[in-house]
Amino acid sequence: MDEALSWFGQASVVVSVLAVCWTMIWQNLQHIHLQQFFARNFNRRARRLAAVVDPYLSVTFEEYEGGRIKSSDAFEEVKAYLTTASTRDVRHLRAECGGGGSRRDAAADRDRLVLSMAKGEEVADVFKDVKVWWSAAAVPPPQDTVPWSRASRAERRFFRLDFHERHRDLVLNEYLTHVRRQGRDVMAKNRQRRLYTNILKEGYDDGFYRDVWTHVPFDHPKTFDKLAMDPAKKKEIIDDLDMFKKGKDYHKRVGKPWKRGYLLYGPPGTGKSTMVAAMANYLEYDVYDFELTSVNTNTDLRKLLIETKSRSIMVFEDIDCSLDVTGERKSKDEEDNEEKDGDPRRPKKKDTTSKVTLSGLLNFIDGLWSACGEERLIVFTTNHVDKLDPALIRTGRMDKKIEMSYCDFESFEFLARMHLHEDVVEVYRAQCDRVKALLEEVDMAPVDVGEHLTPKSPKELKLENVGPCLERLVTALLEKDKEDARSGPQAQVDGQDLVVVEDDN
Ligand SMILES: Nc1ncnc2c1ncn2[C@@H]1O[C@H](COP(=O)(O)OP(=O)(O)OP(=O)(O)O)[C@@H](O)[C@H]1O
Numbered sequence: 001m002d003e004a005l006s007w008f009g010q011a012s013v014v015v016s017v018l019a020v021c022w023t024m025i026w027q028n029l030q031h032i033h034l035q036q037f038f039a040r041n042f043n044r045r046a047r048r049l050a051a052v053v054d055p056y057l058s059v060t061f062e063e064y065e066g067g068r069i070k071s072s073d074a075f076e077e078v079k080a081y082l083t084t085a086s087t088r089d090v091r092h093l094r095a096e097c098g099g100g101g102s103r104r105d106a107a108a109d110r111d112r113l114v115l116s117m118a119k120g121e122e123v124a125d126v127f128k129d130v131k132v133w134w135s136a137a138a139v140p141p142p143q144d145t146v147p148w149s150r151a152s153r154a155e156r157r158f159f160r161l162d163f164h165e166r167h168r169d170l171v172l173n174e175y176l177t178h179v180r181r182q183g184r185d186v187m188a189k190n191r192q193r194r195l196y197t198n199i200l201k202e203g204y205d206d207g208f209y210r211d212v213w214t215h216v217p218f219d220h221p222k223t224f225d226k227l228a229m230d231p232a233k234k235k236e237i238i239d240d241l242d243m244f245k246k247g248k249d250y251h252k253r254v255g256k257p258w259k260r261g262y263l264l265y266g267p268p269g270t271g272k273s274t275m276v277a278a279m280a281n282y283l284e285y286d287v288y289d290f291e292l293t294s295v296n297t298n299t300d301l302r303k304l305l306i307e308t309k310s311r312s313i314m315v316f317e318d319i320d321c322s323l324d325v326t327g328e329r330k331s332k333d334e335e336d337n338e339e340k341d342g343d344p345r346r347p348k349k350k351d352t353t354s355k356v357t358l359s360g361l362l363n364f365i366d367g368l369w370s371a372c373g374e375e376r377l378i379v380f381t382t383n384h385v386d387k388l389d390p391a392l393i394r395t396g397r398m399d400k401k402i403e404m405s406y407c408d409f410e411s412f413e414f415l416a417r418m419h420l421h422e423d424v425v426e427v428y429r430a431q432c433d434r435v436k437a438l439l440e441e442v443d444m445a446p447v448d449v450g451e452h453l454t455p456k457s458p459k460e461l462k463l464e465n466v467g468p469c470l471e472r473l474v475t476a477l478l479e480k481d482k483e484d485a486r487s488g489p490q491a492q493v494d495g496q497d498l499v500v501v502e503d504d505n
């Protein structure tokens, strides 16, 4: 009897220990991943058994894929996606300076922090009633990476997604796409937009090309609602930009690269550069300002193109001044010689125009390489549209041509309300009628009208005191009118330019 009792006692101790062990294993089953253990050590039948015991799968998103020193897009997207859930549900967060990268970024984005889960934290997410778990972890850096790279010395972070096997299709096909899209949207919202300019100089630096672009934060305040122009024309441009932004499927369907060319032309000070800023703000794109006079060859121009990102505007300001695009096409030999002149090892010609040729630029716009990247606008601005080679501005290269013109009365009203007061036109009716009559005779750019209207003292900010501002504009218009009349009989109108003929006496 005693023997039976002692056997029973021992058996119950063993059962209790097994029960405790099983509970612990069961609680942590999803992290233990028996499947991986069995997969490594046993045959297929054993793996099937493991799948019954541990039905959880996982996907990892590593910060650095392979030997790359730039963090992976998928990792950054997951990190951005998890920002909201992390700040809500996680106790330990990791904070990084916004902008990520050079010292210049850190200074510009000083106040902005990007928060993500700290190592060892876990957060749950629900998608279409299916629960999944995200966790953050890190492993030490591999020993065999490039020693001078900052990225290679840091520990390798990764996010892991755990989910039940029965949701495999939903998670892999739908949820992960959802995560990446949402992550990209969050990144776009948090991102400080940038204004880039090219710094590619004498070619090689110890055998390697340096960065070809440098940037500053883009925070130009001009938007479409602060731009004076014909309202119908403005709406047409905004609709065109909307169509372009939503045009991914359309461009794919018709087999066109997802890009669009704009030509902005008109006299100085009529708002061409301002229009580029308004477009960039409307579309929330970065701006690449191409300084062609410091691009040596067509090859360098292509390199600059390759290094631009999608969702951006590529601007070529005053294209007629920075390149010989006057319609006199050069022979092949001449172009070849120019290519050689652009060789960084050759002494350079002293001139201000670029060594980039017209054909190089035409290829840039719609050659094979132009299809790299997507969702990009190419904008040319010029004061002399008539001087441009027709090939450069033909439809397909420049899809939309926008003329920016001298100030008319409608634009004046717009500028007066913006600079002075909402009711200025109604209150100062007589002076405004005077301006209207003068603007029908005199060409004045919006930049000058705006300058004359700008209040010159705090007193002039009040509606009852804006009279002098309008008077200044009237005086300037009268002077311009007189000046035009004086030069009129002796001047020849050349396009939008006045070429004054010297008086012999
Ligand atoms: N249509 C406009 N509406 C509002 N502001 C304008 C307009 N046109 C010009 N301005 C103002 O005038 C200034 C100069 O304009 P902008 O530089 O855009 O002219 P531009 O046409 O590019 O001249 P340029 O041919 O000399 O480069 C800007 O500060 C802008 O605010």
Ligand SMILES: [Mg+2]
Pocket (backbone or CB within 6 Å): 272, 273, 274, 317, 381
């Ligand atoms: Mg300009």
